[in-house]
Amino acid sequence: MQLSLLTEVTDRQRLFDSTSAKEIAAYAASGGTIHCAKGCGGCCTLAVNCTAPEALLIGNSLDKPQLERLDRYIQRLKAKLSSAIDLKSYLRIHRKELGGCPFLEESSCTVYDSRPLSCRSLLSTKESHWCSADFSELSREEKQSFMESLDRSHVAFPMHYLAATQNLAQEMENQLAMVMMQESGLAIYGSMPVLVYLFAECNLAGAIADGVDAVRAFAALTGFDNPFTLQVETL
Numbered sequence: 425m426q427l428s429l430l431t432e433v434t435d436r437q438r439l440f441d442s443t444s445a446k447e448i449a450a451y452a453a454s455g456g457t458i459h460c461a462k463g464c465g466g467c468c469t470l471a472v473n474c475t476a477p478e479a480l481l482i483g484n485s486l487d488k489p490q491l492e493r494l495d496r497y498i499q500r501l502k503a504k505l506s507s508a509i510d511l512k513s514y515l516r517i518h519r520k521e522l523g524g525c526p527f528l529e530e531s532s533c534t535v536y537d538s539r540p541l542s543c544r545s546l547l548s549t550k551e552s553h554w555c556s557a558d559f560s561e562l563s564r565e566e567k568q569s570f571m572e573s574l575d576r577s578h579v580a581f582p583m584h585y586l587a588a589t590q591n592l593a594q595e596m597e598n599q600l601a602m603v604m605m606q607e608s609g610l611a612i613y614g615s616m617p618v619l620v621y622l623f624a625e626c627n628l629a630g631a632i633a634d635g636v637d638a639v640r641a642f643a644a645l646t647g648f649d650n651p652f653t654l655q656v657e658t659l
């Protein structure tokens with residue numbers, strides 16, 4: 425993958441952050457509050473996805489302790505993947521069994537400057553405990569009350585995160601996939617920690633240079649030929 429692709433990522437991250445600041449200001453002007461703050465890692469126990477170029481950017485920035493932490497996380501994830509029989513169980517494993525994102529330390533993001541668009545886009549319109557709540561454990565009345573409390577004109581209903589930033593992140597992820605497709609003839613999307621690991625520790629970039637069949641073989645060899653962890657698109 426060309427280094428110019430990394431510039432495509434950082435340019436979009438900068439644009440995202442400035443646009444996001446305007447969205448937060450507009451939401452505040454309408455009477456809303458964004459509750460995200462330093463030291464809150466509630467949403468970092470979700471399954472986080474990103475595009476391959478975003479993962480490459482993070483992979484290039486990691487030091488040895490971060491890589492060791494990532495390696496341990498990947499071993500835990502691999503051990504659990506066989507029990508992820510559907511999306512619901514895959515998401516639940518992240519929430520309940522993996523201990524949060526491998527880049528989260530003492531409730532702070534250690535890759536904050538290069539974190540992916542999906543992380544940047546999660547801006548909570550509700551208090552932080554809702555970001556780590558397991559909705560499957562709530563009663564029907566509690567769920568109903570939560571949903572009635574949401575500002576449907578601003579959130580990505582039925583979630584409590586701001587819709588405008590989620591839509592913008594989706595649009596920019598599509599653009600990055602398109603740029604990668606034009607450059608490599610394929611685009612990769614999937615689990616952020618898995619993609620970072622495959623770039624940093626297994627030479628995913630080499631497989632991409634060898635084409636789509638090499639990428640599919642690489643995914644099988646590394647144990648990540650699983651639609652929840654790695655998706656490959658071609659023209």
Ligand code: SF4
Pocket residue numbers: 465467468469472525526527528529532533534535536539540543
């Ligand atoms: S990359 Fe950072 S912001 Fe994103 S889930 Fe991990 S710790 Fe949280």
